[in-house]
Amino acid sequence: MGVQAHPLDPLSAAEMTTAATACREKAIAEGVERLRFNTISLQEPAKKELLAWYKAGCPADAPPPRQAFCILQTPETVEAVVSLPPGGPAKVAAWTPVPGVQPLASPDDCFEAEAIAKADHGVQKLLKEVYGIEDMELVVCDPWSVHLPPIGGRLIQTFLYKRSSAADNQYSKPLDAVPLVDLNQGKVVRIDTPYLSAGKGAELADRLAACTDVNYHRDLCEVPFRKDLKPLDIVQPEGASWTVEGQLIKWQKWHIRFTFNYREGLVLHDIGYKDGGRVRPIIHRMSLVEMAVPYADPNEPYTRKCAFDVGDYGLGNCANSLELGCDCLGNIQYFDALLNNSKGEPVELKKVVCMHEEDVGLLWKHLEYRNGHAESRRSRRLVLSFIATVVNYEYLFYYYFYQDGTIGYEIKLTGELSTNLVSPDESPDKPEWGTLVAPGVNAQYHQHMFSMRIDPAVDDADGGAGLVVSEVDAVAVPAGPANPAGNAWTTKETDLLSEAEAQRVCDAGCGRYWKIRNPASTHPATGKPVAFKLMPQHTPLLLAAPESSIAQRGQFATKHLWVTPHSDKERFPAGEYPMQHAGGDGLPKWTAQSRSLEGADPVLWYTFGTAHVPRPEDFPVMPCEVVGFHLKPFGFFDYNPGRDLPPGANKASKLANGHTNGHANGCCH
Structure with missing residues (x-):
């Protein structure tokens, strides 16, 4: 028996093709001569409609309407919604021009921009005259979106490099x-040359000649590979512990629905934990919704170097097909994804999402020292992950689900540094705005700022309608009659009751965290509302000046936490179309209303990231840098939900000398 279709299931290839056909027919009727498909994706049902369907018992004969959302270029930007009724003809339900915006740069756009730059006679002439480069196959043009566009148009800037092979x-x-x-014009409209403009072009060929090959490719790496590594295998002889029903994953009491789209990549829905015979909701929807990657070099043209990778390129568009035993280790299940190309044709991405289990040390242990008896249980987590390559950087995205009800999220940053020559007015030995990572090669200071959208549903079948978000600090109690020894401290909890009050920053000095409470559900011992707490990683905020264009476009990164009332239309913190946008859209626009959060359905926007001061050790390929956060139950469960893990020793473990342990009554027996 097949799995019942779900309203959140991604579009099939047939649905995508049907939607594209409907858009083409509508374009002809509208007199559109040139039609380019930027996006064809599922139009998710409104939250209210989806919850109503759940409450009705998920009737197969009455799901929310099935629709496709399309972003088209004519070359004007058009949003189209296509109805996809079962067994009936598709119909364009909405055709809405959106003037003055640029949709994200698709993979086809990026390849096209590089081809245009390399074929341009002005570019070829410059490279030949300055560097003696005639073989354009050895020239690489990295396509970047344009911050602070100097002219109009649909622009891509291309940073140039030379390869030896x-x-x-x-x-x-x-x-x-x-x-x-x-x-839009299909041509190079400007070439910026800092050295030539500064009258220092004569030294460029010498600078290029002084650059050395620094490689990591297995065929070119200049250092010998290590020979002392022995195999380390992850083995599950009885297979994995999960079950999969369509897009629904069940593992260790967790229920998780997932989808994958062009912009956010992996999205999680309807996250719940089975407790006391029922699945208790925790999160309605959760995904990474924006990134700002501003560079700190104030020299032209590098002031234009700031990418909003989610909105400018799309993480799903940039996703890798993963390799077993390399990207993913152990007992692996892969999931494919379906996106589209500029012609509106379905494009299948194979093995784009990886799922596996992994050991993460002890979950809990206690040794009764009086008799030597110990009880311990090892912790296991479910990992859902994908990897996106955004030009030079790789971003590795990991959702973690633990057996004690904790949810973790990590991003691992790796790949290659985006490099440049030191600007003409800087010392080549001591660049102010970067690090020399190889002879004559500068890597600029920059930041990676991420925004996570968390739509909670903590023990609330209505999807979070009555939840309260609060801020909790650990505070010292002044010495006095109530604290004669001066040792007391307590917690101060402050409800965030409006959007203005809910713009918050981390404070490691008081161990600040944020709590999501459900007043309608209380803990049997404490009598207090059940809750989950957001445990932040204390990372820097946006370092660009408040009046800068970067700060105007990336205001979400000026606070660690924002809270807004739920709206189906409020999806992306830098706006729907951040590419080449002047700024002020998204969170700053919504929160300017200072809407009340009392009795609202709150959505949390959590900002985290890193200020990357490149090291020579980050070159030629960067070891992973890790950022992330956790969501932990706080009075949600009656007791430790991992107390029921069965005892038992891992029989594959052995001492390094090959001998057995020799103890028959250890803690796991």
């Missing part, structure tokens, strides 16, 4: 040329 690491040989491509 097809597999060579181009970032060790940056060139002094940044062509600006207008995709």
Whole structure:
């Protein structure tokens, strides 16, 4: 028997093709001569409609309407909604021009921009005259969205590098040329050359000659590989512990529905934990919804170097097909995804989401020292992950589910540094705005700022309608009659009752965290509302000046926490179309209303990230840098929910010398 279709199931190839056909027919009727498909994705049902369907028992004959959401370029931006009734003809239900915005740069856009830059006669002439480069196959043009666009148009800037061979690491040989491509015109409209403009072009060929090959590719790596590594295998002889029903995953009392789209990549829905015979809701929807990656070099043209990777490119569009035993280790289940190309055709991404279990040390232990008896249980977590390559960087995204009800999220940053020549007015030995990571090669200071959208449903079948978000600090109690020894401290909990009050920053000095409470559900011992707490990682906020264009576009990164009342239309903290946008859209626009959060359905927007001061050790390929956070139950369960884990020793474990332990009554027996 097949799994019943769910309203959140991604579009099938047939549905995507049907939606594209309907849009083409509508474009002809509208007199559109040129139609390019930027996006074809599921239009998720409104939260109210989805919850009503759940409450009705998920009737197969009355699901929310099935629709596709399409972003089209004519070249004007158009949003189309296509109805996909079962067994009936598709119909364009909405056709809405959106003037003055630029949709994200699709994979086809990025390949096209590089091809245009390399074919341009001005670019070819410059490279030949300055560097003696005639073989354009050895030239690499990294396509970047344009912050602070100097002219109008649909622009992509391309940072240029030279390779010694097809597999060579181009970032060790940056060139002094940044062509600006207008995709609408299909041509290079400007070339920025800092050294030539400063009258220092004569030294460029010498600078390139001084650059050395610095490689990591298995065929080119300049250092010998280690020979002392022995196999380390992850083995599950009885298979994995999960079950999968369509897009629904069940593992160790967790119920998790997942989808994958062009922009957010992996999205989790309807996260719940089975407790006392029922699945208790925890999160309605959760995903990474924006990234800002501003660079700190104040020299032109690098002031234009700031990518909003979710809104400018789309994490799903940039996702990798993963490799067993390399990207994913152990007993693995993969999931494919379906996106579209610029012609509106379905494009299948194979093995784009990885699921596995992994051991993460002890969950709990106690040794009764009086008799030597110990009880311990090892912790296992379910991992859902995907990897996106956004030009030079790799971002590795991991959702973790633990046996004690904790949810973890990590992003691991790796890949290659985006490099450049030190600007003409800087000392080549001591660049002010970066680190020399190889001879003549500068890696600029920059930040990676991430925004997570968390729509909670803590023990609330209505999806979070009555939840309260509060801030909790640990505070010292002054010495006095109530605290004669001066040792007392307590917690101060402050409800965040409006959008203005709910713009908060981390404070490691008082161990600050944020709590999501459900007043309608109380703990049997404490009598207090059940809750989950957001445990932040104390990371820097946006370092750009408040009046800067970066801060205007990326205001979400000026606070660690924002809370807003739920709205189906409020999805992305820098706005629906951040590419080339002047700023002020998204969170700053919504929260300017200072709407009340009392009795609201709150949505949390959590900002975290890193200020990356590159190291020579980050080159030619960067070891993973890790950022993230946790959501932990706080009075949600009666007791430790991992208390029921069965005892038992891992029989595959052995001493390094090959001998057995020799103790027959250890803690696991």
